[in-house]
Amino acid sequence: MIDTLLASPQYGEKWARHWLDVARYAEDQAHTFDVKPKTQAWRYRDWVIAAFNSDMPYDRFVKLQLAGDLLPDAPDDPFTRFAGLGFLGLGAEYYKNTAAAQAIAEELDDRVDTVTRGFLGVTVACARCHDHKFDPIPTRDYYSLAGIYMGTNMSDAPLAPAGEVKAFNEAQNRVKQAEEKLKKVRAEIKKQKGGFRAPVANAFALKALGDEIPKLKKEVPPAPPVAHVISGNGAGMKVYIRGNPATTGDAAPKGFLQVLPSAAAAGDKFTRLDLANAIASRDNPLTARVIVNRVWAWHFGRGLVSTPSNFGALGDRPSHPELLDWLAVNFVKNGWSMKWLHKQIMTTATYQLESRPDLDNDKVDAANVYLWRGARKRLExxxxxxxxxxxxxxxxxxxxxxxxxxxxxxxxxxxxxxxxxxxxxxxxxxxFDFPDANVTADKRTVTxxxxxxxxxxxxxxxxxxxxxxxxxxxxxxxxxxxxxxxxxxxxxxxxxxxxxxxxxxxxxxxxxxxxxxxxxxxxxxxxxxxxxxxxxxx
Structure with a gap:
């Protein structure tokens, strides 16, 4: 039965929704209306569903969301390569009229926070104004990560073959050129002060263009599908003293957290791909443990670490540290397979327990931290x-x-x-307790x-x-x-x-x-x- 359920297309629909909470997926902005609407945001959602259904290795899942456009071995299929970039491409955008520097700083904070809490379970955003009070994350590390995205662009990546994109752009240009000619003729007519031949000629031109433009518009093929992505590589940045963009300090070379391993050294050449490789590395002690814990929490209602997005000093200690380690190590050994992980969890006697209470056990562990009974859960x-x-x-x-x-x-x-x-x-x-899509969500409240x-x-x-x-x-x-x-x-x-x-x-x-x-x-x-x-x- 488990194999049948994991092979069902509905598996991806169910489990993608959990990840979309982490990715704070949404289709619009709360902070400004002065941005291009993300009319095809749903392609990222479909990409996540497809990734779960195909059992995409989780390390690959991470890399495609952070740097699919830069991966040297990225798939040829544009949808698989680019649509995952909506992880950040659908992120927060702020109104930039009177305080552009502050707005950009808020956008960078959203990216740093979503990436580090989502994939690593660490609260790097706490180091924006000062060194982290509890974890080994200096302020420089925050700006080293933020610098990777400083100057990157929110853009649209075509998901159609190059020929289709070219044909659409050329047809659009023909319409645009005709409309510009029409504007020019109208302007000339307004300037005319006398004479007969020029007004007649302009009138004929006006009618010809008026007839031509609707025909050109009909000839425009359907717009090719696009993914809303983040593109380019950041230029790096200096530390903002106490988080204030107006007061800068020392340069923070682009790079990864100093406390974690990275194959690429910090510096001007550090890219989004280097960041993706560092996060998805089997040598990174956090990435596998964080996603294993998330999946456990989504099954049981509570993680082995009950603060799924905070594995730091202020987060809770693991209730079963050896189990978390064993699952994480074997998850990586089994190709970072999410379906393998689900099957390991669901075939356990613990997962199959009833939620029937026991008064003696309740006195010792009323919160069921040690999983002596099944957890009664309300459907989301x-x-x-x-x-x-x-x-x-x-x-x-x-x-x-x-x-x-x-x-x-x-x-x-x-x-x-x-x-x-x-x-x-x-x-x-x-x-019914849907999470706030303005920030990454590690779990849902139940009211x-x-x-x-x-x-x-x-x-x-x-x-x-x-x-x-x-x-x-x-x-x-x-x-x-x-x-x-x-x-x-x-x-x-x-x-x-x-x-x-x-x-x-x-x-x-x-x-x-x-x-x-x-x-x-x-x-x-x-x-x-x-x-x-x-x-x-x-």
Whole structure:
């Protein structure tokens, strides 16, 4: 079964969403509207899904996101090579009108923080204004990393063959040239003060260009797909004293953290590729341990290190250090394979434990740090919404492609394909603890508030799923008892207990009230969909 699930395309959709939290994936900006919209941001999301489904080695996964355009052995396929660069290419951009230097400093901080916490589990951003108070990270190291990105560009990389890109650009240029001619003719007409022949000639030219431009626009082929990337190599920078761009200190040569190994020496020639190689090196003691711990946390709800993005002095100590080391070492030995790691975890007796409590164990380890029972977990919003669609028989399984708007109650695609906004996060996502996409997120908080159940009771989406579920079950039995049993099998994967079946049949037999907006079966279907049993994994 595990092999079948890992081979399913839905594996990538599920696990890519976890990484997108780390990558603080979003499709717009919260800090400025004065930037080109990232209309094809979803290509990075699709790249991550494809990477998980193909079991791309994690070291390769790291390198392609940091320096896919610079890799000497990068694949020829433009999508695989460039789309991963959206890891930083979709990062924060700030308004640069009155305080450009400060805005650039904030953008650099976003990159340093996302890279170091995301891949290394260290809080290098704490060294922006002074040496790190607790970890061996001097301020110079912060600016050595920031300098790698100082002067790089947010740009678009074509994902189509060169011939298609050339044809599109040439067609666009023809339209542009014709429009410029049209502007010139109009300007000449305005300057004319008399005479007959010139105005007539200009009028003919005006009509000819007016007829030509629509034809040229029709001849323009579809725009080639692009990836929103970060490109170029940074010029390096000086230390900002106390983080102030207006007060600079000594030069900070571009390079990696001094406390960690790097094959390339710090200096002017240090590139994004050198950074990627240093992070993805098997000699780096953090990279494998950090991702192994993340995967463990995504499975169990708590990492072996319970601060997944902070392995420093202020982070928690590992609860099982030998296990973390063993998994990390063998993860690398097995080709940095994520699917190998999942299988190792899911075939353990620990993973397969029930969440049944034990009073004696509770007295010793109420937080279940030592994993004496399974962890009861509430489904994240993506999993819960997708489950509602699947149970009601309305899930659209289409893979990949542009985003959709969750405000459309009839949208049926998996939630991983929904639009994510930094500026105005969708209300449903916010209500069910979706993380802030302005910063890298190592885990999600879990809240329980009345509005969540109000959504389950009153939302147009839930009402629609209840109607669809009732309609699906209607043909699965000749009696209410048979249909209830079918509904339990679909929703919960089990048969109803005698008391549950008796209660359901009695409820369904009651006459409808005059003011009921839903039939008895639709009401019952909504109860099943809104239940804790569907929302929680025991």
């Amino acid at each position: 919003i993506e999993d819960w919404r997708d489950t509602l669609l699947a149970v009601s028989g309305t899930l659209d399984p289409t893979l990949g492609g542009p985003t959709f708007d969750l405000r459309d109650a009839n949208a049926r695609r998996r939630t991983v394909y929904a639009k994510v906004s930094r500026h105005e996060l969708n209300g449903l996502l916010r209500l 329980t508030v009345p509005q969540q159940q109000l959504f389950a009771l009153n939302s147009e989406f839930m009402i629609g799923r209840a109607k669809a579920f009732a309609q699906r079950v209607e043909v699965l039995g000749a009696t209410d008892a048979e249909r209830v049993a079918a509904a339990y099998r679909i929703a919960y994967g089990r048969a109803p207990e005698a008391a549950e079946l008796d209660l359901a049949v009695k409820f369904l037999a009651r006459p409808a009230k005059p003011d009921d907006k839903l039939t008895r079966w639709q009401q019952y279907a909504q109860v099943l969909l809104a239940s804790n049993e569907l929302m929680y994994v025991d």
